[in-house]
Amino acid sequence: MISFLLSRLGRAALTIFLVMTFSFIVLRLSGDPALIIMSPDAPPEAIAAFRKSWGLDDPIWRQYLNYFGAVLEGELGRSMRDGRPAIQIVSERIPATLLLTLPALLLKVSIGIPAGVYAALHRNSRIDRMVMSFAVFGFTVPSFVLALVLVLVFSVWLGWLPTSGADTWRHAILPVVTLGIGGAAVLARFTRSAMLEILGQPYIRTASAKGLKWSAVVRGHALPNAAIPTVTVLGFMVGSLLAGAVVVESVFAWPGVGRLLVVAVSNRDLAIVQVILLLVAGTMVAANFMVDLAYGIFDPRIKQAQRGGGK
Amino acid sequence: MSEPGSTTAPLLEVAGVRRRYFAQGGFLSAPKPVDAVVDVSFHVARGETLGVVGESGCGKSTTGRLALGLEQPDGGTVRFDGAALPPAGTAAWRAIRARMQLVFQDPLAALDRRLPVAAQIRESLDVHAIGDGASREARVAELLSAVGLTSDHAGRYPHELSGGQRQRVVIARALATGPELLVCDEPVAALDVSIQAQVVNLLMDIQANLGLAMIFISHDLKVVRQISHRVVVMYLGTVVEEADADRIFSAPQHPYTRALVASSPSPRRKSRPALMIAGEPPDPSARPSGCAFHPRCPGAQALCRTQAPMPRLVGQGHRVACHLVEPWNDAGAAA
Amino acid sequence: MSVFSKASETSPTEVAATKPEAIPLGVKLGAIWLCLMLLVALIGPSLTPYSFTAIDLKARLALPFTTLHWLGTDELGRDVLSRLVVSIRISLLVSLVATIISATFGTVLGFLAAHFRGWVEQVVLILADFQASIPFLIFALAVLAFFGNSLSLFIMLMGLYGWERYARIARGLAISANAQGYAAAVRQIGAKPSRIYLRHILPNTASTLIVSMTLVFPEIILLESGLSFLGLGVQPPMTSLGNMVGYGREYLTRAPWILLTPASVIVLTTLSVSMLGDWLRDRLDPTLK
Numbered sequence: 001m002i003s004f005l006l007s008r009l010g011r012a013a014l015t016i017f018l019v020m021t022f023s024f025i026v027l028r029l030s031g032d033p034a035l036i037i038m039s040p041d042a043p044p045e046a047i048a049a050f051r052k053s054w055g056l057d058d059p060i061w062r063q064y065l066n067y068f069g070a071v072l073e074g075e076l077g078r079s080m081r082d083g084r085p086a087i088q089i090v091s092e093r094i095p096a097t098l099l100l101t102l103p104a105l106l107l108k109v110s111i112g113i114p115a116g117v118y119a120a121l122h123r124n125s126r127i128d129r130m131v132m133s134f135a136v137f138g139f140t141v142p143s144f145v146l147a148l149v150l151v152l153v154f155s156v157w158l159g160w161l162p163t164s165g166a167d168t169w170r171h172a173i174l175p176v177v178t179l180g181i182g183g184a185a186v187l188a189r190f191t192r193s194a195m196l197e198i199l200g201q202p203y204i205r206t207a208s209a210k211g212l213k214w215s216a217v218v219r220g221h222a223l224p225n226a227a228i229p230t231v232t233v234l235g236f237m238v239g240s241l242l243a244g245a246v247v248v249e250s251v252f253a254w255p256g257v258g259r260l261l262v263v264a265v266s267n268r269d270l271a272i273v274q275v276i277l278l279l280v281a282g283t284m285v286a287a288n289f290m291v292d293l294a295y296g297i298f299d300p301r302i303k304q305a306q307r308g309g310g311k
Numbered sequence: 312m313s314e315p316g317s318t319t320a321p322l323l324e325v326a327g328v329r330r331r332y333f334a335q336g337g338f339l340s341a342p343k344p345v346d347a348v349v350d351v352s353f354h355v356a357r358g359e360t361l362g363v364v365g366e367s368g369c370g371k372s373t374t375g376r377l378a379l380g381l382e383q384p385d386g387g388t389v390r391f392d393g394a395a396l397p398p399a400g401t402a403a404w405r406a407i408r409a410r411m412q413l414v415f416q417d418p419l420a421a422l423d424r425r426l427p428v429a430a431q432i433r434e435s436l437d438v439h440a441i442g443d444g445a446s447r448e449a450r451v452a453e454l455l456s457a458v459g460l461t462s463d464h465a466g467r468y469p470h471e472l473s474g475g476q477r478q479r480v481v482i483a484r485a486l487a488t489g490p491e492l493l494v495c496d497e498p499v500a501a502l503d504v505s506i507q508a509q510v511v512n513l514l515m516d517i518q519a520n521l522g523l524a525m526i527f528i529s530h531d532l533k534v535v536r537q538i539s540h541r542v543v544v545m546y547l548g549t550v551v552e553e554a555d556a557d558r559i560f561s562a563p564q565h566p567y568t569r570a571l572v573a574s575s576p577s578p579r580r581k582s583r584p585a586l587m588i589a590g591e592p593p594d595p596s597a598r599p600s601g602c603a604f605h606p607r608c609p610g611a612q613a614l615c616r617t618q619a620p621m622p623r624l625v626g627q628g629h630r631v632a633c634h635l636v637e638p639w640n641d642a643g644a645a646a
Numbered sequence: 647m648s649v650f651s652k653a654s655e656t657s658p659t660e661v662a663a664t665k666p667e668a669i670p671l672g673v674k675l676g677a678i679w680l681c682l683m684l685l686v687a688l689i690g691p692s693l694t695p696y697s698f699t700a701i702d703l704k705a706r707l708a709l710p711f712t713t714l715h716w717l718g719t720d721e722l723g724r725d726v727l728s729r730l731v732v733s734i735r736i737s738l739l740v741s742l743v744a745t746i747i748s749a750t751f752g753t754v755l756g757f758l759a760a761h762f763r764g765w766v767e768q769v770v771l772i773l774a775d776f777q778a779s780i781p782f783l784i785f786a787l788a789v790l791a792f793f794g795n796s797l798s799l800f801i802m803l804m805g806l807y808g809w810e811r812y813a814r815i816a817r818g819l820a821i822s823a824n825a826q827g828y829a830a831a832v833r834q835i836g837a838k839p840s841r842i843y844l845r846h847i848l849p850n851t852a853s854t855l856i857v858s859m860t861l862v863f864p865e866i867i868l869l870e871s872g873l874s875f876l877g878l879g880v881q882p883p884m885t886s887l888g889n890m891v892g893y894g895r896e897y898l899t900r901a902p903w904i905l906l907t908p909a910s911v912i913v914l915t916t917l918s919v920s921m922l923g924d925w926l927r928d929r930l931d932p933t934l935k
Contacts, residue, residue: 018776026792140916142868144875144891145909148898156899163898243781247872251895261784262876265791273791280784288779381834408836420827423846438837484835 008292012285019281023274024067086271090257090279096166097256100175100248101241107180108187108237113230115184116191120199121218131188138185143244147178147251164253175252179244183237187230194229198222228295235291239284242276320393321354322524323492328352328377328387330370345596347373349548350387352622357491360518360525362539362556364532364571368595370548371528375494378526379411380404391492409439412485416497418477422469428480429455429465435487454483457520458513475506479513486517493518494526499534511538532575536560541628544568547593547603550622554629564631566608602634610635673925676918683915687738690731698732699883700724707901720904721897729885730907736880737887737912740801741867747805748866749812749859753851756816757843760824770817774810782807782869790878800879804870808862815858819851853930860923864916871912887912 119131151174155163162171198204199222207217245258253259257276264272330348348370355361363371376382378389380396389396391411397403415421422431429451436447455465458479469477478498485493495514499507511534518525529535535542535556542559544552544567552565563569593599599606605615614634622630623638691698702723710718710726717726759770777785789803820843823829828850832842871888873879880886887908894905 015776015779019780023788026789136917136920140864140920141913142872142875142916144872144888145913148891148895148905148909152898152902156902239779240781240784243783246783246787247876250876261787262878265787265878268791268794270791273788277784277788280781284779284781379834405836405838408834413831413834415831417827421831423828423832423850425849434832434837435835438832438835438841481831 005293008289012289015285015288016278016281019277020068021064023277024064086275089272090260090275093255093257093260094279096254097242097245097249097258099172100179100254100256101245103172103176104179104183104244105238105241107176108183109234111180112184112187113191116188117195117223117226119188119192120195123196128192131192135185135189135192138182138189141182143178143182143247144251146182147174147248150174150178151251164251166252166254171252171254175248175254178248178251183244187233187237190233191226191230194226195222198225231291231294235287238290239280239287242280242283322357322392323355323378323526324388324390325354325374325378326352326388326390328374328384328389330373330377330382331385343596346548346598347595348377348384349598351377351545351548351550352387353543353550353553355492355524355526357524358518358522359541360527360539362535362542363526363528363545364530364535364542365545366530366592368547368592369545370595371545372496373548374545375413375496375526375528379413379492379494380407381413406439409435409441409488410490411492411494412488412490414478414481414485414493414495414498417501418474418481419469421481422477424469427466427468428472428477431469432480432484432487435484439488441488450487451483454487457486457517458483459509473506474502475510478502478510482510482513482517486521489521490523492524492526494528496528497530498527500529500531507534514538532560532571544571547595547598549603549619550630550632551604552629552631552633553622554626558626558629562626564625564629564636565604565633566610566635567604602632670921670925672921676921679914679918680922683734683738683911683918686731687735691735694725694728694731696725696728698724698729698885700728707897710903710907717907718901718903720893720901726904726907729890730911733885733887733890733908734911736884737867737870737874738915740804740870740880740886741863743801744804744807744866744870745859745863747802748807748809748862749855751805752809752812753816753848753855755809756813756818757820757847759813760817760820761839761843767817770813774813777806777810783872786869786873787878790873795878795881797880797884800873804866807866807869808858811862812855812858815854816851819854820847823847823850857923857927857930860919860926864919864923867912867916867919 115131115134119128122128151163154161154174161174162168165171204217204221207221208214212220242258242261245256246261247258248254249256249258250262257279260272261276263269264276328348328351329346332345332347333343351370351374353361363374365371373382377384380389380391380399383399391407397407422428432454433447433451436442436450441447442450451465452462455462460476460479460483464472464476464480469480472480478501482498493514498514499510502510514525514527515538517523525538527535527538536559539556542554542556543550544559544565546567552559552563552568559568560572563572593603593606599616601617602608602611602615602620605611608615612634618634620632620634622632623636625631625636625638700723702719705715705719705723706721708715708719708723710716712718715725715727717730719725720729755770755773759767785806786803790800793799820829823846829842829847832846833839870879870886871891874886874888875892877892880889882889890908891905891912894901894908897904
């Protein structure tokens with residue numbers, strides 16, 4: 001178990017390392033960082049001082065090391081717009097994003113998984129068809145279209161909910177629903193096909209031929225086995241929560257990290273972009289790690305491989 | 312080492328070749344070495360067919376590939392027409408393919424299912440830039456009739472032909488460049504018995520007409536006997552016996568060969584009791600010490616367990632690697 | 647990622663299918679829509695009544711279904727229909743080119759990995775894992791932040807979407823082709839590796855790769871329209887479907903047709919390609935999950 005954890009931690013570290021290297025390379029490639037981070041018409045002395053303080057005259061390998069040192073110390077640059085440390089700006093926005101993404105995640109899971117399981121168990125029934133149509137909808141309608149349509153219907157025509165902003169809890173409903181529905185559709189479809197694949201396996205037929213009640217077969221055999229690929233997808237969804245939030249926050253003018261990212265990209269506020277990049281990498285890595293842990297707990301084959309050390 | 316009395320150098324000389332693979336280890340263990348071929352030597356003269364027999368896993372396929380230079384031996388040499396084979400993958404190696412070809416066991420897998428068979432036969436000519444468009448077409452037609460197919464078959468796809476027809480296509484493709492050596496790796500194993508005879512006869516005709524040298528690898532003794540001039544018997548990567556085809560079947564010396572011959576159906580064997588081969592088929596990754604066959608040999612001695620026997624001459628052109636068999640002294644016949 | 651491609655195993659065509667062998671109605675409709683879109687993209691812009699940038703301040707926010715402006719006008723009096731037609735062309739162009747770039751790049755890398763094995767293969771696999779583990783939207787935003795967004799850069803960026811899927815597939819198919827069968831046989835004849843890959847392995851794997859392209863193409867359309875919607879994709883004066891939706895957002899209350907028309911085109915096109923792709927996959931290569 002220890003070696004398993006260590007190898008997974010190693011992989012996580014490697015991913016973060018790769019993301020940081022990617023950041024560094026792209027930053028250097030995109031032009032002189034001094035000119036990008038400071039404005040182009042700053043006085044030459046200021047630019048020279050900046051280069052000095054950032055060590056931009058050093059050989060590239062030393063810059064690379066310095067960069068890592070700086071990141072580890074938490075010195076990730078300042079926002080161009082107001083000069084505050086990027087980390088601070090980003091962390092201020094995290095709660096707002098969580099306020100949307102966590103309830104949305106709950107929505108996705110509580111609608112998507114049961115719908116998918118039910119559809120698989122009642123294949124070709126009317127419910128199944130409904131679920132499938134709903135699922136199709138999830139990957140053909142982009143989130144911004146869904147968001148705008150919902151706004152059109154519920155804000156403009158029906159007037160029940162506000163259009164945008166983040167003042168009251170009512171403002172959160174449409175964004176959460178938008179995020180949740182798309183994900184629920186994808187999850188439903190995926191869960192359905194995972195269940196179908198498992199239900200088609202010989203051991204399921206054996207179990208029911210042995211005389212077990214169907215519900216017991218499902219509960220005892222099908223669901224646990226379906227849990228494994230589902231956990232993987234969930235891990236991916238958790239890791240990409242922020243990506244989903246980007247568009248939705250922009251449409252609803254919700255002051256979260258996603259919207260911050262879009263604004264930062266438009267303004268080429270690189271310090272902020274870097275911090276968010278690391279945040280996303282960290283989230284993905286953490287999510288993957290949890291998934292691996294869950295595998296280690298749930299999948300007996302992995303446990304056995306670790307214990308026995310192979311043949 | 313040429314046969315005593317032969318005046319022409321052999322076309323193919325394989326001397327002391329070894330080949331070791333590394334099988335996947337377990338979860339945490341290192342890869343295990345598997346010696347597929349251990350110190351194999353033989354030669355093939357022009358126009359001669361050498362049969363290579365043995366159970367699965369004895370290394371005969373690997374030997375065939377080493378002989379063609381499709382794999383590099385880890386030790387020993389392979390000489391073709393007096394010169395060492397070029398390393399695999401080089402331009403020289405590609406060029407020499409025109410002189411030596413392989414016929415596969417599974418003709419359906421060896422053919423591209425997307426292309427009509429005539430195009431695939433022609434590909435050999437295209438690759439080696441032999442002739443031009445019209446002459447290549449003519450040659451393809453010539454080859455098709457040489458293997459007993461008609462122009463009707465030319466435009467068909469592999470899956471539209473029968474197994475025997477497909478194998479003929481593979482043979483035609485192999486012959487396209489006029490090779491001097493043909494290595495056939497279990498060419499009839501995948502075919503129905505009635506078709507097997509046809510294909511074997513075809514190969515024999517081709518050899519007679521074109522003066523090809525052939526290495527015929529098979530586990531089927533009956534077929535090998537029919538087509539080979541000389542036979543080499545392999546066990547766990549070593550050559551245990553080598554002799555003229557008739558002699559191998561009429562007077563086998565090595566215990567393994569005897570058991571093989573005894574267990575294969577033949578009209579002349581009806582009266583003799585079958586010798587059973589005791590024990591399990593061997594695991595190439597766990598070679599026994601000394602003589603590889605000793606765990607299953609009815610006559611194994613202490614010496615057999617500790618020392619691997621070297622091939623020794625026990626008769627005219629007859630070599631056996633066994634401690635129990637008397638070496639030939641010019642005075643008398645073999646034991 | 648095989649994890650997500652599993653989701654497309656049960657296709658929407660299952661919902662629409664009536665007879666087993668006949669082409670489902672949904673797929674037929676989808677094909678018709680796509681042909682229509684292609685037609686519009688090809689010859690539409692030369693037939694539009696107005697230039698897509700023509701501003702007519704006297705006719706701002708005109709309602710649709712009027713004789714002068716079949717789909718109304720936007721806030722600057724530009725004809726929505728004309729802009730829609732040009733947007734369709736640009737969006738389809740960008741998405742199509744990106745799909746092809748991504749497929750080519752991924753397939754070449756996959757073949758290289760399969761051919762050379764060793765460290766080349768390891769590098770390709772690590773890159774593929776890396777790409778698969780970062781949400782592409784974030785990746786794209788980072789690149790756009792660092793490099794700005796000229797149109798050619800944008801297309802190349804879109805051309806990175808999904809390459810790792812093709813690479814994995816191509817590598818797998820090439821390895822199995824190389825291991826036994828026709829590739830080994832042709833190599834044994836003496837053919838050069840380039841010949842083996844171009845004339846044998848590629849044609850035999852093409853159907854699987856093409857099916858993958860139809861599955862990736864709608865995702866690229868969505869990605870491009872999302873980025874353009876955020877103002878980070880196709881830049882004005884060029885217009886794309888996502889762009890139009892972005893501009894139309896301001897006038898959601900007063901003139902919803904400005905954004906509804908491009909939005910519906912996006913949804914219908916994506917739906918059509920998905921249905922077609924799923925149907926093709928069911929027919930050609932049921933082993934692709």
